[in-house]
Amino acid sequence: MARKQSAADAPLRLDNQICFAVYSAAHAFNRVYKPLLDRLGLTYPQYLVMLVLWERDDVPVKDIGERLFLDSGTLTPLLKRLEAAHLVKRTRSSDDERLVLIALTPQGHALKEKARAVPQSILAASDCSVSELVTMKDEIVALRDRLNAVTGE
Amino acid sequence: MARKQSAADAPLRLDNQICFAVYSAAHAFNRVYKPLLDRLGLTYPQYLVMLVLWERDDVPVKDIGERLFLDSGTLTPLLKRLEAAHLVKRTRSSDDERLVLIALTPQGHALKEKARAVPQSILAASDCSVSELVTMKDEIVALRDRLNAVTGE
DNA sequence: TCACATTTAATTGTTCGCAATTGAATACGC
DNA sequence: GCGTATTCAATTGCGAACAATTAAATGTGA
Numbered sequence: 109m110a111r112k113q114s115a116a117d118a119p120l121r122l123d124n125q126i127c128f129a130v131y132s133a134a135h136a137f138n139r140v141y142k143p144l145l146d147r148l149g150l151t152y153p154q155y156l157v158m159l160v161l162w163e164r165d166d167v168p169v170k171d172i173g174e175r176l177f178l179d180s181g182t183l184t185p186l187l188k189r190l191e192a193a194h195l196v197k198r199t200r201s202s203d204d205e206r207l208v209l210i211a212l213t214p215q216g217h218a219l220k221e222k223a224r225a226v227p228q229s230i231l232a233a234s235d236c237s238v239s240e241l242v243t244m245k246d247e248i249v250a251l252r253d254r255l256n257a258v259t260g261e
Numbered sequence: 262m263a264r265k266q267s268a269a270d271a272p273l274r275l276d277n278q279i280c281f282a283v284y285s286a287a288h289a290f291n292r293v294y295k296p297l298l299d300r301l302g303l304t305y306p307q308y309l310v311m312l313v314l315w316e317r318d319d320v321p322v323k324d325i326g327e328r329l330f331l332d333s334g335t336l337t338p339l340l341k342r343l344e345a346a347h348l349v350k351r352t353r354s355s356d357d358e359r360l361v362l363i364a365l366t367p368q369g370h371a372l373k374e375k376a377r378a379v380p381q382s383i384l385a386a387s388d389c390s391v392s393e394l395v396t397m398k399d400e401i402v403a404l405r406d407r408l409n410a411v412t413g414e
Numbered sequence: 415t416c417a418c419a420t421t422t423a424a425t426t427g428t429t430c431g432c433a434a435t436t437g438a439a440t441a442c443g444c
Numbered sequence: 445g446c447g448t449a450t451t452c453a454a455t456t457g458c459g460a461a462c463a464a465t466t467a468a469a470t471g472t473g474a
Contacts, residue, residue: 119380120373122312122328126398127290127383131309132330133405134287135461137280139412142462153430156284159275169453175275177285180453182431189429206439206452220273227272230280233411234404244400245279248286251387251397255289258386288431295432306460323422333423335461342459359422359469 130248140233144226148219154190155223157183161196161212162220168207177256195219283401293386297379301372307343308376310336314349314365315373321360330409348372 122128141152150158153176160175161167169183187210190196195216201207234241275281294305303311306329313328314320322336340363343349348369354360387394 116377117315120312120315120376122309122316124398125312125380126387126394126401127287127294128309128312128329129398129401129405130283130287130290131305133401133408134280134283135330136405136408136412137283138461140408141280151429152284156275156281159273159278159281162270162273163275170451176281177288178430179432181433181455184454186430204440204452208453223273224269227278233408234279235407235411236404241279244397244404245277245282247397248279248282248401251389252282252286252289254388255286255293255386258388259289259292291431304459321422331460332462334425334463337424339460357422357470361423 137230140230141226144229148222148226149193150219153178153182153186155226157186157190158195158216158219158223161210161216162223165196165212165216166209168201168209170207172210190216290383293383294379297382301375301379302346303372306331306335306339308379310339310343311348311369311372311376314363314369315376318349318365318369319362321354321362323360325363343369 118124138152141155145152145155148155156176157172160172169180169187173179173183187196187198191198194213197211197213198208199211201209231238231241271277291305294308298305298308301308309329310325313325322333322340326332326336340349340351344351347366350364350366351361352364354362384391384394
């Protein structure tokens with residue numbers, strides 16, 4: 109019984125787990141982003157929120173949450189920190205008082221220009237062609253969506 | 262100038278970011294794992310630590326950290342919780358008193374049998390062939406390692 | 415040998431991430 | 445129109461994740 113590791117254990121080996129690959133890759137990205145985002149005064153999740161708002165602002169918290177798969181327990185304090193940093197303004201909708209609309213401040217809009225340098229630095233760190241990255245991204249998104257389908261979106 | 266979105270903004274669009282694909286996939290995995298791991302009384306990072314220990318225990322905290330890319334700030338409290346759950350024992354090495362060796366308790370060893378059901382449930386949720394998953398995993402690991410090389414391992 | 419650097423865990427403080435609950439506003443069903 | 449259900453954000457509590465610091469043990473060089 110040659111046991112490089114018992115064959116029955118293969119499914120439990122760390123190096124065979126795609127989830128660990130994804131989990132550790134996410135952390136690796138975070139570490140690359142950290143120094144770049146420090147210059148913008150943002151954390152990575154805050155950067156994601158800003159990406160959403162740079163596409164379209166004056167949107168309810170819920171919309172941001174659906175886009176990023178985050179809930180109000182995460183977003184409420186994060187958005188308060190962005191407000192404290194004068195990057196966004198939070199106002200109750202007059203149409204529907206349940207909604208809190210998130211709008212960019214002038215500083216929030218302006219930060220977009222400084223942020224343009226970030227994606228190219230990440231691309232360089234990836235040490236990979238754009239087309240390869242696009243292919244991988246699409247595969248990962250497809251996997252993510254299949255996983256989300258199981259847990260009920 | 263048809264602007265589906267200004268072309269200059271493409272690098273900043275959320276849907277073009279591979280890092281967000283990875284980030285959101287990691288969360289999606291977490292949500293699938295949650296109910297499975299609840300039955301084992303583990304969180305996902307705790308499960309990763311147990312995977313490492315099921316391969317080989319009686320190892321220092323540092324070894325676990327290198328395997329999972331986590332530091333003592335994360336692992337120390339996590340391991341204390343595993344100890345409180347009677348799954349591991351933490352003892353100072355007599356050879357080198359700086360080291361804290363992590364060993365499985367009998368309950369910790371026994372939990373491995375209950376854990377064998379987990380990977381197949383994940384595979385089912387992935388709705389994907391094993392070979393496709395292996396290919397994706399290898400690509401993601403390669404990307405992760407290139408990113409880690411940039412930040413100095 | 416003895417000063418000094420390195421290694422290792424632990425600690426502290428800040429920020430996510432999420433489950434569960436709360437409370438207010440709105441929608442709906444009859 | 446009125447009671448009930450639903451929607452939405454905020455809150456609370458717990459467990460990561462990591463930077464920065466601390467403290468103890470070990471290794472190294474002169």
